[in-house]
Amino acid sequence: GAVVSQHPSRVICKSGTSVKIECRSLDFQATTMFWYRQFPKQSLMLMATSNEGSKATYEQGVEKDKFLINHASLTLSTLTVTSAHPEDSSFYICSARTGAPYEQYFGPGTRLTVT
Amino acid sequence: QKEVEQNSGPLSVPEGAIASLNCTYSDRVSQSFFWYRQYSGKSPELIMSIYSNGDKEDGRFTAQLNKASQYVSLLIRDSQPSDSATYLCAVANAGNNRKLIWGLGTSLAVNP
Numbered sequence: 001g002a003v004v005s006q007h008p009s010r011v012i013c014k015s016g017t018s019v020k021i022e023c024r025s026l027d028f029q030a031t032t033m034f035w036y037r038q039f040p041k042q043s044l045m046l047m048a049t050s051n052e053g054s055k056a057t058y059e060q061g062v063e064k065d066k067f068l069i070n071h072a073s074l075t076l077s078t079l080t081v082t083s084a085h086p087e088d089s090s091f092y093i094c095s096a097r098t099g100a101p102y103e104q105y106f107g108p109g110t111r112l113t114v115t
Numbered sequence: 116q117k118e119v120e121q122n123s124g125p126l127s128v129p130e131g132a133i134a135s136l137n138c139t140y141s142d143r144v145s146q147s148f149f150w151y152r153q154y155s156g157k158s159p160e161l162i163m164s165i166y167s168n169g170d171k172e173d174g175r176f177t178a179q180l181n182k183a184s185q186y187v188s189l190l191i192r193d194s195q196p197s198d199s200a201t202y203l204c205a206v207a208n209a210g211n212n213r214k215l216i217w218g219l220g221t222s223l224a225v226n227p
Contacts, residue, residue, distance in 0.1 A: 002161075032212065043219045044159070044203070049212050057212070093158045101166065102147060102213050104205075106158040 003027050004096045006107030013084055013114055020080045021110045023094030029074035030096035034104065035067070038091045050077045084114040117142040119206050121218035130227050134191040138204030138218055141185070148180055148187045149215065151203040159203055163189065194225040 003026040013019050023033055033050045048058045048069050056069035068080040077096075081088055093109040118141045128134045136150075147166055151159035163178040165171045165187065171178045177190040187206075191198055201222050205215040 034214075044217055046214065049214060051212075091156075097213070101164060102207065103149070103161060103164055104215060105161060106151075109158040 002098060002103065002105040004094065004105050004107040006094055006110055008110060009108060010111045011113070013112070015085055015114055016083055018080055018082045019084055019112060020078055021092055021094070021112075023077045023079070023096065023107050025075045025096040025105075028096070028098055030077075030098070031074060032097045033071060033077040034095045034097070035069060035077075035079050036093045036095065038093060038109075040091075044093070047079075081112065084112070086114045088112065089114045117206075117216050119204055119216050119218040121202075121204050121221045123219060124222040125224050126221055127224045127226060128194050130194060130196060130225055132194050132225075134194045134198065134223055134225070136189040136191075136202050136204075136221050136223065137186060138188065138206075139186045140204075140206045140216070142206065142208060142216070143185065144208045144210075145182075145185075145206045145216075146209055147207040147213070148178070149205040149207075150176075150178060150187075150189045151205060152198075153201045153203055153220065155200075162202075191223075194223075196225050196227050199223055199225045 035047045048056045050056045050071040071077040095104040095106045150163045153159045165178040165180045175192045179188045201220040203220045204218040207213045
């Protein structure tokens with residue numbers, strides 16, 4: 001159990017465009033989802049915590065107007081990278097947290113390349 | 116600053132040996148402890164979670180938690196080349212929305 005899907009798995013877009021990434025918990029309801037970014041050979045960096053029905057909580061240094069997060073249902077959270085630039089190219093990974101014992105399960109990730 | 120520390124490695128073990136991965140944490144009120152495995156270019160995969168002092172076994176994996184010493188370890192028995200990956204330790208407490216605090220990971224290489 002505890003399967004999380006993420007779509008798309010890979011996207012290439014032009015500088016200045018926006019990209020939406022979807023994260024779904026397939027077999028459980030997740031009141032809380034998380035969005036991470038990981039650059040090559042670096043550790044996971046938490047971008048924001050997404051709670052169903054409320055505004056996301058962003059980590060220090062993450063621009064909320066650039067990385068729009070919507071968690072409209074207990075099984076779906078979306079991350080929109082607005083006005084993407086080459087420096088936004090990265091591996092974006094979502095996770096969904098179960099109820100007690102509060103385990104986080106990760107989606108397969110989305111590799112974003114901005115040209 | 117709440118921290119989780121791991122030896123970056125690489126840890127190299129022969130096939131069939133026991134691999135021992137260690138993690139220390141600084142926040143004494145931490146309640147939940149997790150080990151994830153991450154293959155290069157892939158997302159993390161949850162291997163073990165542990166919440167109480169002592170050992171927890173699941174197949175070839177054993178997690179050990181010692182809250183007094185603030186460390187958690189992961190033992191991999193009968194290591195296989197397919198176990199070669201980066202192992203991430205993560206810790207959470209009941210506050211702060213139960214966010215995970217991550218170690219930087221230990222790279223494990225299992226040599227055939």
